[in-house]
Amino acid sequence: MGGPSLRQAHAHHAIHEGALSGAIAKTEELEELIRTNDPEAARLAADQLLGYWVTRVLSHADAEEEGFYEEMAGNDDERRLDVLRLTRDHDLMRMLAADIASALPSEGPTPEIMRKFQALIELNALHSREEERLLFGERPE
Template identity: 35%
Template sequence: MSGPSLNKLAAHRSIHDGAVTEGRDLMEVLERVYGEKHKKHAIIAARALLDHWETRTISHADSEEEGLYKRKLEENPDISHTLSMLKRDHDLLRILVKEIKERLDEQGVNDDVIDRFKAIYVLVQIHNRDEEAYLLDHH
């Protein structure tokens, strides 16, 4: 995901939208099986959702930091604060993923795990909107 698709708004937005939609759908499955007290299915759903956020969103964030953000900073050094804020969002996502992994291994699926998944979902949406507006709209 480090090629031209990171630089074009429509393509980048498509990547974001796909990840958010898939995350939402997996979250709905997790919440349903957790609410129905299906512990084994909840663990399976939680691990699938965790894998989704890691492979789709965290890896995308890594690509952005290694390519897009560096190029944007070279083009316009005045956006360093904006890039720092966007990188902090990525760091928060990594922290939440790490905490979910630890809790899943120690406690299984519980309300804390669900809350952290919801936090990821909201943070990703805010981050995507800001990133598209600050780095890709009209650029």
């Protein structure tokens, strides 16, 4: 079912903002390590960034899917369709993370992997905005 923060618009928004800002900061750190040509540090940072996505962002997605979405949708068919779309966003994020996880051990943080990290950021930002709009109404300030 997830904790009470999932059900409070401002708290939920704060979770989204914190996770996204952390992902952006860690991605920028990785990009800087790549620019300074420090492959060992870049490799470690890429592993840590992937771990962040899994433990911070995708675990939040899991918590939302463990009852919160169903609770928010209730018997409203339109909301159920919204929840289905939001769950698809989570699935896309999981696919990107899995692609990164499968390529990273052998290839390190290649340009293709960096595009996937950037795609995760963009997808997550759009998803969070839509989730807040669809499930809570207007976005909290």
